[in-house]
Amino acid sequence: MRYLLYICIIALTCATIITCNRPPYYATNKIYRQQAGEYAARLKQNPGITANDTLTAAPYFVGTTNFTMRKPNFVVIHHTAQQTTEQTLKTFTLPRTEVSAHYIIARNGTVYHILNDYLRAHHAGAGKWGSITDMNSCSIGIELDNNGTEPFADAQVASLLVLLRQLKQAYNIPTANFIGHADFAPARKTDPGIAFPWKTLAENGFGLWYSDTLRSAPEGFNYLLALRLIGYDVHDSTAAIKAFKRHYMQDTARQLSPRDLSAIYDLMNKS
Numbered sequence: 209m210r211y212l213l214y215i216c217i218i219a220l221t222c223a224t225i226i227t228c229n230r231p232p233y234y235a236t237n238k239i240y241r242q243q244a245g246e247y248a249a250r251l252k253q254n255p256g257i258t259a260n261d262t263l264t265a266a267p268y269f270v271g272t273t274n275f276t277m278r279k280p281n282f283v284v285i286h287h288t289a290q291q292t293t294e295q296t297l298k299t300f301t302l303p304r305t306e307v308s309a310h311y312i313i314a315r316n317g318t319v320y321h322i323l324n325d326y327l328r329a330h331h332a333g334a335g336k337w338g339s340i341t342d343m344n345s346c347s348i349g350i351e352l353d354n355n356g357t358e359p360f361a362d363a364q365v366a367s368l369l370v371l372l373r374q375l376k377q378a379y380n381i382p383t384a385n386f387i388g389h390a391d392f393a394p395a396r397k398t399d400p401g402i403a404f405p406w407k408t409l410a411e412n413g414f415g416l417w418y419s420d421t422l423r424s425a426p427e428g429f430n431y432l433l434a435l436r437l438i439g440y441d442v443h444d445s446t447a448a449i450k451a452f453k454r455h456y457m458q459d460t461a462r463q464l465s466p467r468d469l470s471a472i473y474d475l476m477n478k479s
């Protein structure tokens with residue numbers, strides 16, 4: 209009996225040591241690998257169409273030899289609206305939250321890559337940019353750890369610029385396709401907010417910016433049509449104007465000044 213007790217104590221101690229030595233996020237990393245494995249298996253399956261009254265299925269599968277992976281063509285920038293990176297990592301590893309991104313950048317500049325770029329993160333949700341409605345399927349989501357009321361840390365912005373350079377080069381992402389969550393979903397979202405340094409990003413080739421010397425917009429200028437051409441969903445015109453102002457004027461007012469109109473006119477011609 210005593211020996212049995214010793215064995216139980218040793219087994220419990222070993223289990224505790226093994227558990228304690230596991231790296232952080234061991235359990236959720238395991239789920240990640242399982243899910244990625246299931247998708248990999250699905251990709252290897254022969255595609256097939258189901259014959260019906262009007263469709264005749266081919267007798268055998270002919271796999272083409274010429275293909276690559278679909279790749280992201282947009283980058284959507286967010287702020288986490290949370291206090292710490294740990295808090296954000298927890299949110300993105302709890303299945304019930306159903307939200308994620310590809311990257312999180314901490315205030316100190318540390319970059320967490322949390323999802324393979326080729327997989328679809330749940331970051332953009334419902335919205336519209338140009339004619340794109342399923343932004344999650346064609347974009348990389350980057351979350352900047354920021355509570356929404358503080359300035360963005362220099363180290364964080366420096367890391368973001370390095371990451372954006374890599375992504376732009378790797379996937380040949382057009383300059384105009386670096387946008388904010390609020391640009392895509394103006395009626396629902398405000399991130400990354402008015403403190404975000406969009407001008408610095410544009411100076412580095414990520415996103416559009418207006419010229420230093422602006423020409424006046426012409427008489428009768430249709431600014432809503434122009435916002436639409438830039439990419440905004442103008443179905444809710446107030447939301448679209450506010451999103452534009454947040455991004456380009458660092459201001460949340462809904463009125464458009466003559467300078468705002470000139471900037472819209474300038475950006476429309478660059479889009």
Ligand SMILES: [Zn+2]
Nearest residue numbers: 286287389399
């Ligand atoms: Zn967001």
